Structures are given as C-alpha cells and as structure tokens.
Amino acid sequence: MNISHHSFAMLGLLALILSLLALARPEVRTLTVQSVQGWLFNRLQISGAEDEQQQVLLRSLAAPSTDLSPLQMTLVQAVRSKYKIAPEPLNALILEVFDLADRSALDATLILAVIGVESNYNPFANSPTGAKGLMQVIPEIHFEQFTPYGGAMAIFDPKTNLRIGVKILKECINLTGSLEEGLRLYKAGEESVSQETEYISRVIAEQERLKQAIPKNSKDADAKASPNSNPSSKK
Numbered sequence: 001m002n003i004s005h006h007s008f009a010m011l012g013l014l015a016l017i018l019s020l021l022a023l024a025r026p027e028v029r030t031l032t033v034q035s036v037q038g039w040l041f042n043r044l045q046i047s048g049a050e051d052e053q054q055q056v057l058l059r060s061l062a063a064p065s066t067d068l069s070p071l072q073m074t075l076v077q078a079v080r081s082k083y084k085i086a087p088e089p090l091n092a093l094i095l096e097v098f099d100l101a102d103r104s105a106l107d108a109t110l111i112l113a114v115i116g117v118e119s120n121y122n123p124f125a126n127s128p129t130g131a132k133g134l135m136q137v138i139p140e141i142h143f144e145q146f147t148p149y150g151g152a153m154a155i156f157d158p159k160t161n162l163r164i165g166v167k168i169l170k171e172c173i174n175l176t177g178s179l180e181e182g183l184r185l186y187k188a189g190e191e192s193v194s195q196e197t198e199y200i201s202r203v204i205a206e207q208e209r210l211k212q213a214i215p216k217n218s219k220d221a222d223a224k225a226s227p228n229s230n231p232s233s234k235k
Contacts, residue, residue, distance in 0.1 A: 061158070062088035063095055071214060072098060078213035079112060083121045089158075090121075096159050100166045109214075110179070111166055113207035114186075117199065118165075123158040134158055135165020180204075 065073060065087065072094050079090060094112075101108035118136040119125035131138045132155050139146065139155050145164045146154045154160040173182030183200045 061092055063091040064088070065091060067091065067095060074214055075109070075112065075210060078210050079116070079121070082209075083116065085121050093121075093158060093162070096162055100163060104166055104170045106166065106170055106173075107207070109207045109210040110203075111162075111169070112210055113203045114165070114169060114183075115162070116206050117202045123161065124156055132156065133161035133165075135161055135169070137161060137165050137168065 065076075068076065068091055072091075076087060076090055076094055079085065079094075080087065097111050097115075098108050100106075101111055115121055115134050118131075119134050121134065123134050124132075125134070125136065126132050127136055129138065130140060137155060139152050145167070146152055146160070155164075169182065169186050172185040173179060176182045176185055180200050183203055184196050187196050187199050
C-alpha cells in the first residue's frame with residue numbers, strides 16, 4: 001500500500017491524540033483509541049485507492065516503449081522526428097491510435113496525420129473558430145459526445161479528444177464516400193475552399209511521410225480505411 005503525504009499527516013494526528021489520551025481514564029482511553037484507529041485505517045484505505053487511481057491515470061498518459069510493437073515504435077520515431085514530443089506520452093497516444101484504427105477501420109497513419117496537421121500534437125491547441133485539442137473538435141457542436149467523459153473540459157484530455165475526433169472523421173468519410181471529401185467535410189466551416197484543399201493535401205502528404213517510414217517487409221499491419229454507411233456528423 002502506498003502511503004501519501006496526507007497519510008503521514010494523519011499518522012501524526014493519531015500520535016498527538018494518543019499523547020493526550022494518556023492523561024484520560026483507562027476505559028475512555030481504550031474506547032477512543034479503537035475509534036481513532038478504525039477511522040485512520042479507513043482513511044488509509046481510501047488514500048491507498050486514490051494513489052492507485054493516480055497511478056492508473058499516469059499509466060494512461062504515458063507508456064514504456066516495451067508496450068509497443070516494432071511498427072508502432074517506427075511510427076513513434078517518425079512522429080518524434082518532426083514534432084519533437086517526449087516518447088512516453090507519445091507511446092500511449094500511439095497505442096490508443098492503433099486501438100481506434102482497428103475499431104474504426106481507418107488507417108492509423110491517417111489518424112496520426114490528422115493529429116499532426118490539426119494540432120501539431122498539442123492537446124491544448126485552440127483555433128480561432130473554437131476547435132480544441134489534438135483533433136481540433138468544436139465542443140459547442142459536439143458537446144453531447146463529451147458527457148460520458150465528464151463534460152466539456154474533457155476535450156483537453158488527449159484520449160477523449162482523440163476518440164471523439166476519430167468518430168467524427170469516420171462519419172465524414174462514410175458520408176462523402178472518399179477520403180479527400182471526408183477530410184474536406186471534417187474541416188468544413190473553418191476555412192475557405194482553397195484552404196480546405198490545402199488542408200487535404202497536407203494531411204495526405206503527412207500520411208505518406210509516415211507510411212514511407214514503415215519498412216516494406218514489416219509484418220505488423222495496422223487497420224485500413226474502409227468507408228461504410230454510417231450516420232455523419234460535421235466537425
């Protein structure tokens with residue numbers, strides 16, 4: 001069990017109480033000590049649970065390289081070479097991207113390319129139009145999707161933003177029937193038509209850069225784009 005600074009403070013409080021009780025009658029002292037010990041034990045259990053939750057949170061925000069496949073490590077290096085990101089949080093992000101790629105039938109390199117072009121991998125990025133986070137999702141349009149994750153502020157949680165952004169991207173591709181037009185719809189309303197065209201070119205170029213980094217004989221494969229008929233949702 002992990003003992004936090006708060007737990008040490010409670011131990012100090014117990015010591016003070018026991019010192020004062022030394023002057024009390026024996027029967028009062030025994031009863032009070034038992035009550036205080038029970039309270040302290042419960043608090044230490046809660047504190048231990050809080051510490052464990054903090055450790056789980058830290059593990060969700062960072063991951064060692066040993067958790068990644070060779071292909072995933074290759075993409076980590078390719079992303080880091082351009083965006084200068086610390087490896088541990090990027091490792092965790094890559095793992096999440098591959099999981100979402102598998103579930104959404106999108107290419108993992110496409111998702112990574114959109115992140116790079118949209119936010120430069122900055123989870124706190126904010127556009128003039130109000131788009132926020134890694135995938136530059138507009139919370140006013142998609143506020144209901146953040147409810148299961150704790151509300152609007154969850155937009156700055158990298159994994160939450162990524163999950164919702166991938167869902168929107170997939171729906172845009174399904175609605176339009178092509179990658180290029182899906183990207184245009186994903187960006188719709190934020191920029192002019194010419195800027196949207198430039199955005200599409202940048203995403204495709206970044207995806208190609210990432211694909212070029214993957215050895216041609218790599219046996220580790222990611223999910224491929226496969227547009228299906230699903231409801232759409234504009235960004």
